[in-house]
Amino acid sequence: MKRVTEIAPGIHYVGVNDRAKHRFEGLWPLPHGVSYNAYLIDDEKVALVDTVDAAFTERLLASIREVIGDRSVDYLVINHMEPDHSASIHAVRREYPNITIVGNTKTLQMVEGFYGLCGNAHGGESVGITVNTLVVSDGDTLSLGARTLGFHLIPMVHWPETMVTHCAKDKLLFSGDAFGAFGTLDGGVTDVQLDTGRDTSLFWDEMVRYYSNIVAKYGGPVQRAIEKLAPLLPLSMVCPTHGPVWTRDFPRVLDLYDRMSRYKPLEKGVVIAYGSMYGNTEQTAERVARELAARGVKRIAMHNLSSSHASFVLRDIFKYSALVIGSPTYNMGLFPEVRSLVDDLELRCIPSRVFGCFGGFTWAGAAVKRLGEFAERQGWEMAAPPVEVKQGYSPDKTSSCADLAEAIASAM
Numbered sequence: 403m404k405r406v407t408e409i410a411p412g413i414h415y416v417g418v419n420d421r422a423k424h425r426f427e428g429l430w431p432l433p434h435g436v437s438y439n440a441y442l443i444d445d446e447k448v449a450l451v452d453t454v455d456a457a458f459t460e461r462l463l464a465s466i467r468e469v470i471g472d473r474s475v476d477y478l479v480i481n482h483m484e485p486d487h488s489a490s491i492h493a494v495r496r497e498y499p500n501i502t503i504v505g506n507t508k509t510l511q512m513v514e515g516f517y518g519l520c521g522n523a524h525g526g527e528s529v530g531i532t533v534n535t536l537v538v539s540d541g542d543t544l545s546l547g548a549r550t551l552g553f554h555l556i557p558m559v560h561w562p563e564t565m566v567t568h569c570a571k572d573k574l575l576f577s578g579d580a581f582g583a584f585g586t587l588d589g590g591v592t593d594v595q596l597d598t599g600r601d602t603s604l605f606w607d608e609m610v611r612y613y614s615n616i617v618a619k620y621g622g623p624v625q626r627a628i629e630k631l632a633p634l635l636p637l638s639m640v641c642p643t644h645g646p647v648w649t650r651d652f653p654r655v656l657d658l659y660d661r662m663s664r665y666k667p668l669e670k671g672v673v674i675a676y677g678s679m680y681g682n683t684e685q686t687a688e689r690v691a692r693e694l695a696a697r698g699v700k701r702i703a704m705h706n707l708s709s710s711h712a713s714f715v716l717r718d719i720f721k722y723s724a725l726v727i728g729s730p731t732y733n734m735g736l737f738p739e740v741r742s743l744v745d746d747l748e749l750r751c752i753p754s755r756v757f758g759c760f761g762g763f764t765w766a767g768a769a770v771k772r773l774g775e776f777a778e779r780q781g782w783e784m785a786a787p788p789v790e791v792k793q794g795y796s797p798d799k800t801s802s803c804a805d806l807a808e809a810i811a812s813a814m
Contacts, residue, residue, distance in 0.1 A: 406442075406465050407591045409647055410572050410639060412549075414442045416450070416465040418458040419586040426584065430615055430713045434604055435586035438486055439643045441576060442469055443569070446547025449477040449504075451567060451576045452643055453490035462490055463497055474498050477536070477544070479551065480505040481578035482564050483512040487643050492517045495531055503535045504544065506555060508563035510535055538565075554630060556580065558623035560616060566631070573638040579617070580627065581655050583609035583645030592639075593651045605646055609655070611717035612644065613662050618720065618750040624663035628656070665752050667723035670814050671701030675715050676728035676760075677708060677737030683730045683762045685795040686803065690726060690760065693807030699814070707739035712746055719747070723814050724756035724785075726806070727773055731763035736772045744776050756813045757782040758806050760789035767792070785809040 407415040417439035426432055438454040440462060448470055454462045466475065475498045480488060483505075491513060495501060503513065514532045538544070540555045552568040559580050567576040585608045590596040598605050617624065640648040640655070648655050661668060674691055678684035684706065691702050703718040719725055729740035736744065757777055761769030770788040777784055786809035789802045 406468050409441075409591060409641070410574060412444045413569075413572065413574065414444065414465075414469050415591045415641075415647065416440045416442045416462055416469070417587075418454050418461050419588075420455065420458070421586055427616075430584075430611075431711050432584060434584060434608060436584050437587045437644055439641065439645075439647075440487075441641055442466055442475075443546060443549065443551075444469055445549050447476040447545075448473060449479055449544075449546055449551065450475050450494065451479045451641075452481055452487045452578070453478070453494055455486045456489035459490040459493045463493065475501050477501065477546075478503050479567055479576070480509050480513070481567055481576060482561060482643060483509055483516070484561065484579070485516065487578075488513070488516065492531065500534070503532065504538060504553075505535070506538055506553070506563060506565055508557075509565070510537060512563055554634075556623070556627035556630065558620045559627050560620050560623075568634055573636065575631070575634065575637050575640045577640050577642045579643055580624075581609075581640055581645075581648060581652075581659060582612055582642040584612050585645060587646065590646075592647045592649050594649055596646050598646060598651050606658075607717065609645065609658065610662070610668070610720055611713055613659070614716045614720040614750075615713045618662070618716070618752075621663040621665055621751070624659060628660055628663070662720055665754070667755070668721045669701065669723070670699075671703065671718075671722035672699055672724040672726060672810060672814070673703045673705065673715070673718045673722050674726045674728070675705045675707055675710075675719075675740070675743055677730060677732075677740045678706065678728075679730055679732075679737070682791060682793075682795045683728050683737075683760070686760050686762065686789060686791055686799065687726075687728050689795075689800060689803040690728075690758075690789070690807055693804045694811060697807055697811040699807075699811050707737075707743060712743060715743060716746060716750070719752070719755070724758075724810050726758045726760070726810065728760040729762075729769040729773065731761065731767055731769040734766065734768045736769055740769075741772075744773075748776070748779065753781065755782060756785055756810055758785045758788070758810050760791070760803075760806065762791040762793075762795075764793055785813045
């Protein structure tokens, strides 16, 4: 029995699953792992679309051989040059020395910069890896025989060289990192096989986490890409470089990307993100949460920033319509983990959220002031005056917490 999945007639999934890596890009935790997706088109000419992380090169080559045997790969189409997708280019070139590398001008510059000279697995002198290339521009096409591939540049989603490859015959799009998600593909490859139809499927939250941490700064380019790709719709299959191959559920995926790239919350709810050294700021967070619940708010995500990784906090901020941040004063500024979150939010240029804040201090208050300055820089209006606690939390702050909760609940 073949281990390579044929996702459409003549189109094979030759990607791999990584269940060993702890952090994606050295930053983002991978509790459910990640897939590196690559695809092989077996036509009169054979085309490989993207490669995989260097740790899995031999698996990629074995999967290719399983599909085409001793035939050669004629084209390597590079949609995106991040090393988790391009690091096997060198090995593919060595294995198939006559392969033509297909990419746009920026792509081929990066190929040269990352991978330089390439040897020949069958002997021979090393040559520049960008010998025998095909430079494609926006709208160019390439015939493989029964199929013709079309190339569409979508720069800054989320690197400047990014493009997508369209196969009109199959109504299929190889989308690079666009529409991707964290999480390994356990058994199945397509959304139908993986049962993403359930709202509880981990891939939905992992798609939002992937977007909010990696793509979120580039909302404008994502919107331009969605508009540019609209004439290609409807699509029967969308093949990203991470996560499921989308068939049935692609309309939902596209809607999520559209809303997130316009920085619109996905549902009503409140994120309470706070730092606390000795528990007093945390008590304020708990009180605000209880007051919100008393006003009918059911979706409340609490994040102690000393224990919640930023990637999950950012995911929830993109999901929910309101954000409340709390911080003790630390060295006349914000608690370091709170300051880091504030920096992350400013980097992502989120234009609006229902916002409130609270803070504490012992002898000189600064946290509330700094959070107010953050809101002003963001252009966010404070839903209510901040709650500020001097030294220990006391019950006389209950009414202030209630006022903040009332304002947040009413503004959502």
